[in-house]
Amino acid sequence: MAGRPRSFDRDTALAAAIEQFWRTGYEETTIAMLTRAMGVTPPSLYAAFGDKDRLFEEASTLYFRRTCEAVDRAVARPTVHEAIAAMLDDTARAHTDATTPLGCLMLTEPRLAAQREVLHGRLSDRISRGVREGDLPDTVQPDTLASFLVAVMRGMSGCAKDGGSTEEVLAIAGAAVAALPQTPHQAQV
Amino acid sequence: MAGRPRSFDRDTALAAAIEQFWRTGYEETTIAMLTRAMGVTPPSLYAAFGDKDRLFEEASTLYFRRTCEAVDRAVARPTVHEAIAAMLDDTARAHTDATTPLGCLMLTEPRLAAQREVLHGRLSDRISRGVREGDLPDTVQPDTLASFLVAVMRGMSGCAKDGGSTEEVLAIAGAAVAALPQTPHQAQV
């Protein structure tokens, strides 16, 4: 059951597909764009990845996994304030990174609401822990603060897509961090 | 130089076009969708509005004018905090209004960055006035706070488009309002 071997690297092609979807979104990305970006003809694309929907599914899932890793790394900081500051700082830099498309696929693509829901849950969990540990006043509603943070990151992504500089997106992140509720014992800087 | 009169109301058709672009964005909106929504055949559409680009231009400009009026009304409040709170509250309700499409065309559509820039400028001006009048500490950078507010509103629009409830979007607005810098003489509630 052997046959002619594939003439391209599947992972490399998938990475190119991620970039293309990232740049132009699901709907505006055509198969022609993908085949050009991936260096593959249509039949090879369909044989290796199924159809456009399944390719997007695979691409966005891999993108999501990487994003989650980055979020987890930031969120592992000892205090909530450090965690959120690190996450927003990373986010601002990633959204304006010159080596990748602008903004964030997960935050931008309409059909990835489920991924955003997962992100929201992770943030909510981290915030809950912060409240338990006294980093935040217990008047804070983790769900609400998590929604706020997702909204801010989405706004940062949009700003980056509009051509906003790293400094401008970082400033948005900074404003959000400065906005976090402080516990009474913390100094207001 | 008379001729057969137009059998549809141009303003009504334009309103329908606004709704359609609002719901599905420029790129994903097809002429077929527009003709159906507007109750007009393609030749009539092209005769009355030019091509798809010019129709979108006209539709988005009218949408923008209305949005600006709402923003101006909110921003006219005596203090910056009231102004921003009113604007974000209105925004949250508008984004989840059941009688209109979800979210905000101006904040969502990639090609309307120029309109967002104008909104940013208005907010920046209002914030500058607030700093001059002592509503905000003079450490506040109007540009940055305006960018932050635009980002939050964009995030609210995205949340609404994802199906978020009025309460959830209002909560984001509330979190942003609570985040506004206070002058020393103001009580921290």
Added chain:
DNA sequence: CTCTTTCTGTAGCGATCACTATGAATTACG
């Protein structure tokens, strides 16, 4: 070598894209 299997590029499928040629229909003017 042949046979089977799998991948390759070419070329094209029907559907839909934005857009329009055409001629009948409907008005005002004389």
Added chain:
DNA sequence: CGTAATTCATAGTGATCGCTACAGAAAGAG
């Protein structure tokens, strides 16, 4: 009325959409 002007609906245009039939090419198995 007749004529000019304008809009109307029908029925398409070529281009591109996602996707695939087909036949040749490249591998292992015998």
